[in-house]
Amino acid sequence: MKKYQNILSFFLLIFTLGKAYTQSVERTMANLPEISEPLTVLDEATGWTLQDNGIWISGKNYIPNENADFNRTNDPENKLGKHNFIKIELREVLIQGEQHMVMLIYREGGYFEFETLREGWKSQEDVLYYVFKAGKLKQLLPDTATPGLTYVVNLDVFCMGKINAYDKKTYLQKIANHIQRQSVLKYPSQFTLLIVLMPVNTKQGKMIRVRFIEVFNKKSIYQRYFLPEYLPNLLAKYYYEIPYADFVQLVRRAPVYEDLISNPKTFMEYYRRGIAFFNRKNYNAAIADFERAIQLAPNEKIFLVYAYLGNCYFYLKQYQRALQAYNDAVNAKPADNEFINDWVRAVYNRGLTFFELDDINQACDDWHRAAVYGLPEAEKMVKKRCKK
Incomplete structure (x- = not known):
């Protein structure tokens, strides 16, 4: 897993799962291409x-x-x-x-x-x-x-x-x-x-x-x-x-990776294209690429891939599938402290998923767990939603 995490570290800059609960998806036509925010x-x-x-x-x-x-x-x-x-x-x-x-x-x-x-x-x-x-x-x-x-x-x-x-x-x-x-x-x-x-x-x-x-x-x-x-x-x-x-x-400064987008073959290429689809809110396409990336590295538990996968399902309101993906992400806690903050966000997002599934006790358990690591969003949810 270490070899993949070293490669994935570049993408932590755009890993924003902690915002999943507050962001809304506004799409007027599902088949229209999504134009990004200014790069x-x-x-x-x-x-x-x-x-x-x-x-x-x-x-x-x-x-x-x-x-x-x-x-x-x-x-x-x-x-x-x-x-x-x-x-x-x-x-x-x-x-x-x-x-x-x-x-x-x-x-x-x-x-x-x-x-x-x-x-x-x-x-x-x-x-x-x-x-x-x-x-x-x-x-x-x-x-x-x-x-x-x-x-x-x-x-x-x-x-x-x-x-x-x-x-x-x-x-x-x-x-x-x-x-x-x-x-x-x-x-x-x-x-x-x-x-x-x-x-x-x-x-x-x-x-x-x-x-x-x-x-x-x-x-x-x-x-x-x-x-x-x-x-x-x-x-x-x-x-x-x-x-x-x-x-x-x-x-x-605008990232260019068109060669990888056209014909992905490796774990990293599918992972990167999945991120591109995710950023464009094309969640179904992102899911297909993340799942293919997982198939190409079945023995490696890369929590970031599962975390992105969970976020895709969360946006699609498929909460049971989101929960399964977040479980895999949380269970694959990285040994390298460099990735802990992003892993904590996966824990927090699993809490959001439990909340959507009306399981407030499990949600609070995850938010308490994330709050211990100092995640501000988790601390706010504990104060707002969880009994003392």
């Missing part, structure tokens, strides 16, 4: 534009139009620039068992109520979204990137779109619906997104210049952007400039 966020960059007079102008979180310095009017549309963003997020989604990323660009937008007269400006916030395979993140910031050299990455998007005046309560569901439709139709996206990048060393430190280009998803059209003679022109007139460390945080 990484970028909320600041400097946009640069070269004017016709040879002078560069800049703006925070937007790339100015070429005439912005001359156009001193209050034209609201001109102030939006060539491109702008409020923040850029990366989220995760599993599509047919394969890890994808959703890049969301929240931006300022608007329209004229009277377009011909350019009067009656209505401001709004829009969101652009691009869904692509997670492995593409590695291409955005390769170890071989050389300062001063421009390179281009085609995200080869699965699907993409724009939601004008997006509703914060429903926009993720709209994106999930688009992903679902694309999965059924199985034809390539009509458009794709190219990202132009160049690391540079400046007086302000190491930066990376970035430009987004939406193009038709046809090789005959987008391949010209990759030609050596064309590359130097891509960042010659406008781009975003982002601190290199911030860009590293954006693209490298």
Whole structure:
């Protein structure tokens, strides 16, 4: 068991079984892919534009139009620039068992109520979204990137779109619906997104210049952007400039394990994919992977696997099965103190399961047991539910 626990230790950072009782599962359509909470966020960059007079102008979180310095009017549309963003997020989604990323660009937008007269400006916030395979993140910031050299990455998007005046309560569901439709139709996206990048060393430190280009998803059209003679022109007139460390945080902190997701074969691969399904609230798929992982290591009692399995059944309100899994987790108490806190959470969650099964005495026994180890949630439940 020791060899597996050493490998599993990385995943303790995302092991949150102690929250199982208080979290609710809100799913409007069971078959929709689940889009995760934000994994990484970028909320600041400097946009640069070269004017016709040879002078560069800049703006925070937007790339100015070429005439912005001359156009001193209050034209609201001109102030939006060539491109702008409020923040850029990366989220995760599993599509047919394969890890994808959703890049969301929240931006300022608007329209004229009277377009011909350019009067009656209505401001709004829009969101652009691009869904692509997670492995593409590695291409955005390769170890071989050389300062001063421009390179281009085609995200080869699965699907993409724009939601004008997006509703914060429903926009993720709209994106999930688009992903679902694309999965059924199985034809390539009509458009794709190219990202132009160049690391540079400046007086302000190491930066990376970035430009987004939406193009038709046809090789005959987008391949010209990759030609050596064309590359130097891509960042010659406008781009975003982002601190290199911030860009590293954006693209490298999001975990990428698409190779394991596609075709798992080992205990660890099934375990990791099970976690991915669990985090997306796809509990039935997670159960299948955790049970397969257990089959591949039948003589090893890995309490974390059983604890996750119990948590899946708990969310599905299959409390008897959850109890059985938690029993296996609790009975496989690790000898290594490094894992005790997570084992204690399994004890606590078994108490929650007993509570759902109307066995308050057994529930209190587990909560008392977990409270001895100093788990705050257990101490609260003892005070609230258990007789002194």
